[in-house]
Amino acid sequence: MFLLRIAFALSLLNASVLSDSQLVLSPPSIPIPDSLFGMHIHQATRGTQWPPVPFKSWRLWDTHTTWADLEPAKGQWNFSLLDQLVALAEVHHVEVLMTLAGTPTWASARPSEAPAKRPGSAAEPRDMEDWRTFVRVIASRYRGRIHEYEIWNEPNNAPFWSGKMEILANMTNEAAKILKEVDASNVVVSPSPTKSRGTAWLDGFVEKGGADHVDVIGYHFYVGDGPPERIPLLVREVQAVLAKHKIQKPIWCTEAGWADPKPFPQKVSPGFVGRSFILAWAAGISRFYWYAWDNHEWVTLEMVERDNKTVKPAGLAYGIIERWLLGAAMQRCRRDNSDTWICELSRNGAAYWIVWREQGETPFLVPADWKVGTVETLSGAESDASPSQSVSIGPLPVLLH
Numbered sequence: 001m002f003l004l005r006i007a008f009a010l011s012l013l014n015a016s017v018l019s020d021s022q023l024v025l026s027p028p029s030i031p032i033p034d035s036l037f038g039m040h041i042h043q044a045t046r047g048t049q050w051p052p053v054p055f056k057s058w059r060l061w062d063t064h065t066t067w068a069d070l071e072p073a074k075g076q077w078n079f080s081l082l083d084q085l086v087a088l089a090e091v092h093h094v095e096v097l098m099t100l101a102g103t104p105t106w107a108s109a110r111p112s113e114a115p116a117k118r119p120g121s122a123a124e125p126r127d128m129e130d131w132r133t134f135v136r137v138i139a140s141r142y143r144g145r146i147h148e149y150e151i152w153n154e155p156n157n158a159p160f161w162s163g164k165m166e167i168l169a170n171m172t173n174e175a176a177k178i179l180k181e182v183d184a185s186n187v188v189v190s191p192s193p194t195k196s197r198g199t200a201w202l203d204g205f206v207e208k209g210g211a212d213h214v215d216v217i218g219y220h221f222y223v224g225d226g227p228p229e230r231i232p233l234l235v236r237e238v239q240a241v242l243a244k245h246k247i248q249k250p251i252w253c254t255e256a257g258w259a260d261p262k263p264f265p266q267k268v269s270p271g272f273v274g275r276s277f278i279l280a281w282a283a284g285i286s287r288f289y290w291y292a293w294d295n296h297e298w299v300t301l302e303m304v305e306r307d308n309k310t311v312k313p314a315g316l317a318y319g320i321i322e323r324w325l326l327g328a329a330m331q332r333c334r335r336d337n338s339d340t341w342i343c344e345l346s347r348n349g350a351a352y353w354i355v356w357r358e359q360g361e362t363p364f365l366v367p368a369d370w371k372v373g374t375v376e377t378l379s380g381a382e383s384d385a386s387p388s389q390s391v392s393i394g395p396l397p398v399l400l401h
Contacts, residue, residue, distance in 0.1 A: 040062070068117065068121055099149075099150045139178060257290055313378075
């Protein structure tokens with residue numbers, strides 16, 4: 001965490017350069033760690049086959065593990081499902097990001113308020129001691145097993161939070177103190193607002209002192225039905241808020257994916273997955289949780305078929321982009337005047353490049369000094385190449401090495 005903090009502080013100083021036709025990103029200089037790759041799985045104990053692609057961390061949200069699920073009545077705890085999920089994560093050697101949110105009706109300051117999930121779940125607790133007890137019980141029970149905690153989900157989204165900003169800032173500070181008291185190694189993530197409208201909320205939350213005791217700034221980098229190339233622009237807005245308040249902490253995208261358009265054009269779905277992770281890292285995000293492996297109701301860019309076993313091309317692309325990026329140092333990532341994206345990386349002394357266009361297919365003349373011998377696609381197919389050869393590029397990134 002210390003090395004990531006330093007690297008991402010430097011990435012904030014190296015602001016993206018933007019013009020009408022060019023965008024140059026300055027990624028962190030450290031090798032890309034496996035911790036970049038996060039995932040949501042909703043039905044892990046109810047029929048979903050564990051994803052065959054590697055990822056480091058699993059965010060527990062939409063998994064029936066909110067405060068209301070765990071303490072349905074005051075002092076009456078139900079840990080059976082969360083115990084199963086934590087044990088499953090341990091079997092597969094992945095970390096758990098536990099999201100602490102969702103006030104039970106019995107504890108709610110507004111118990112009859114229209115809910116996201118249950119009546120009163122978006123309100124603050126009537127008695128803050130109930131919140132403190134909840135946080136302490138969870139942190140104590142899973143001490144040494146859960147190391148990462150996020151405080152609340154999408155607080156700028158009315159169905160999830162209806163209270164005052166300063167109340168959630170206080171709840172965040174109270175939770176952070178307890179989590180650190182129970183285990184000083186616990187990582188605390190701030191509440192994660194969503195979409196472009198979330199930056200104003202984040203600005204106010206930080207102003208209220210809500211980020212004073214967290215280790216990580218959380219955000220949901222949804223870009224509507226737009227392409228992944230909008231992610232760096234939203235990241236830059238978040239970075240501007242943090243720079244305004246002189247905050248230098250890692251940024252985690254604790255949720256992102258696509259629910260529009262409906263239906264999603266499956267031909268380009270692998271490209272959206274690959275470009276999301278490339279551009280997230282290049283823009284300064286140190287962890288990116290994909291939403292979601294097995295969601296078929298809200299999500300339109302699906303990774304697996306409805307049997308929750310058969311992997312779609314987008315799911316395969318998740319594993320391939322992880323292989324392309326893991327352990328590599330990204331020197332730079334830029335869009336040139338022809339709308340061609342070129343990201344240069346190196347691993348073990350060897351250089352390679354990932355190249356794509358946001359729209360359309362076009363020939364790309366591989367520079368002779370790249371000394372490229374192989375072209376690989378996000379489907380995993382490989383073909384021979386030679387310097388100065390023309391390669392067709394489009395919305396699906398290709399790896400040149």
